[in-house]
């Protein structure tokens with residue numbers, strides 16, 4: 001597998017607003033994500049997390065600075081159908097069933113649909129029995145799970161997840177966190193997870209990047225050395241809680257600032 | 258891409274919906290509920306007596322079809338007041354009598370008119386949708402096709418008939434061409450606006466999936482345009498009947514339009530009026546079928 005490291009160098013993004021005004025969403029973001037690394041981007045809402053993710057996905061161009069994925073442009077990765085993204089909005093197509101939605105990346109890539117693999121994923125995200133349901137018949141959490149399955153279906157080399165469990169209740173969210181941890185431990189895809197849930201970030205990521213808002217900057221990077229993905233029982237240890245408390249404190253401080 | 262004004266089509270839709278049976282359904286339903294709520298204390302037995310049931314039924318019919326009932330009363334009254342004889346204007350009975358006594362006169366014209374209308378409607382929708390997709394996909398095609406589409410839209414179709422008749426003959430071919438000209442434009446412009454109405458999140462999805470233009474059109478923009486295309490179908494269904502009648506009236510030797518014209522020429526007024534009524538009924542049926550199809554399909558894709 002080719003190296004799919006992500007490199008953001010001094011990235012800034014300003015959105016033009018009405019009457020010549022501009023909104024500085026990001027400023028001086030530098031971040032390297034190694035091949036096969038799981039990085040969580042943590043920050044209060046509106047601090048520019050989604051903007052970072054959209055820049056890495058090639059959906060926005062940085063106003064200044066540079067971004068590369070595996071040494072090439074982000075668009076090159078999506079053109080090769082090697083990018084998996086689960087957006088904050090589920091963006092399932094309303095005229096397709098759950099199964100057809102998950103199969104969509106195959107059709108777009110012009111590949112033969114692997115029905116057994118899709119069924120495995122449906123089981124993985126707990127949507128058995130809803131294969132032929134349409135998005136409007138699903139709850140918000142089920143739609144997000146379908147959208148995660150769709151992001152994983154082509155076994156991408158880079159996975160971008162934007163608050164993928166935002167619409168889930170706390171219990172399902174924990175279960176999905178553990179499932180994602182387990183899947184990820186198998187696949188080891190270069191992953192960027194955007195979240196505002198400190199537990200989730202610490203549980204899943206190798207590194208947690210804490211952002212401050214307006215304009216978004218990197219405030220702190222925390223290496224997580226606990227094997228939490230494989231041993232989720234470690235979330236009951238004091239070490240885990242220390243990290244969570246410290247990062248929560250940083251988030252509070254960014255809100256005060 | 259050239260922007261095409263679909264405001265006219267949307268505006269044309271509004272009064273149709275207001276006239277549709279939705280409003281009548283609601284109007285019919287509420288008095289019935291009121292009627293039921295007047296007798297809450299009385300036992301269930303009185304509510305279901307035949308008298309009450311028939312009363313409810315008549316109320317519903319009256320509320321829903323009052324314009325037709327009014328017409329059937331006003332029509333003979335108008336004849337009586339003006340002292341018109343049969344030779345001038347037929348009564349409802351004359352008209353109904355001619356349909357009942359000479360069904361053979363009406364069967365084939367109805368069949369022809371319906372076939373031409375449906376055929377022209379399908380062909381016109383196809384032409385409109387295909388043109389819309391091509392124009393949406395390519396600025397070059399848009400530059401080539403949009404001006405001519407607008408010209409076809411702007412020139413009154415009756416003014417085109419002499420030229421069309423020269424080109425396509427005085428028969429069925431021209432009838433279909435006229436329907437296509439009338440029908441393609443709503444389909445064309447609504448296809449384009451429907452394809453452009455895709456939410457940003459879906460565009461983002463197809464971008465990160467690395468979709469090419471064709472796959473994006475086929476799997477995203479065209480399905481997203483289906484509700485607009487079905488709206489075009491509903492708007493065009495009665496227009497297709499109108500187009501066929503007009504073309505038959507002026508050109509061909511078949512169909513209800515021809516019956517309308519020839520019976521007038523031969524001073525058989527009850528037949529002329531009957532043809533007009535049947536044409537109206539056909540138009541209403543077409544509209545109703547298109548609306549049902551629209552509801553079913555739109556429910557399937559949203």
Ligand SMILES: Nc1ncnc2c1ncn2[C@@H]1O[C@H](COP(=O)(O)OP(=O)(O)O)[C@@H](O)[C@H]1O
Nearest residue numbers: 015023025043044045046047048049050051052
């Ligand atoms: N397309 C856009 N145009 C203008 N402003 C935007 C746009 N997208 C995001 N923003 C602004 O940029 C800031 C960061 O947004 P976002 O990256 O979505 O934050 P987060 O995902 O952390 O909640 C917000 O203030 C938001 O209003």
Ligand SMILES: [Mg+2]
Nearest residue numbers: 049050088162
């Ligand atoms: Mg966001």
